[in-house]
Amino acid sequence: xxxxxxxxDNTLSIASGPVGLERLIEFKAQGHVVGICGNWIVFASxxxxxxxxxxxxxxxxxxxxxxxxxxxxxxVADRYIMVGNRQPxxxxxxxxxxxxxxxxxxxxxxxxxxxxxxxxxxxxxTRS
Numbered sequence: 001x002x003x004x005x006x007x008x009d010n011t012l013s014i015a016s017g018p019v020g021l022e023r024l025i026e027f028k029a030q031g032h033v034v035g036i037c038g039n040w041i042v043f044a045s046x047x048x049x050x051x052x053x054x055x056x057x058x059x060x061x062x063x064x065x066x067x068x069x070x071x072x073x074x075x076v077a078d079r080y081i082m083v084g085n086r087q088p089x090x091x092x093x094x095x096x097x098x099x100x101x102x103x104x105x106x107x108x109x110x111x112x113x114x115x116x117x118x119x120x121x122x123x124x125x126t127r128s
């Protein structure tokens with residue numbers, strides 16, 4: 001089982017990003033854990049039934065790296081994967097920096113969307 005954490009803004013298609021919600025649905029159907037580590041307010045307001053799609057949302061007042069670190073510390077998985085942006089937002093470091101600080105793999109949203117279309121890509125890993 002893998003754990004996927006998705007940023008929202010400029011990552012998911014509901015917020016001007018390249019990754020469609022069907023990818024989250026696919027990962028969940030494969031038995032992976034899917035969650036939001038970004039603008040969860042936009043996600044919850046734009047995705048009907050959001051609570052049945054994702055296992056976690058946040059962050060709530062902490063840095064993304066702190067949220068990801070806690071998930072990795074307490075939930076055992078084969079892989080921990082964050083999908084987001086390389087550009088910093090306001091005074092924060094990039095999603096890539098936050099993921100790497102927490103010991104997660106990072107995929108940039110455009111690269112992830114392109115890779116996920118290829119057969120046998122690492123992002124389509126279905127190990128459980």
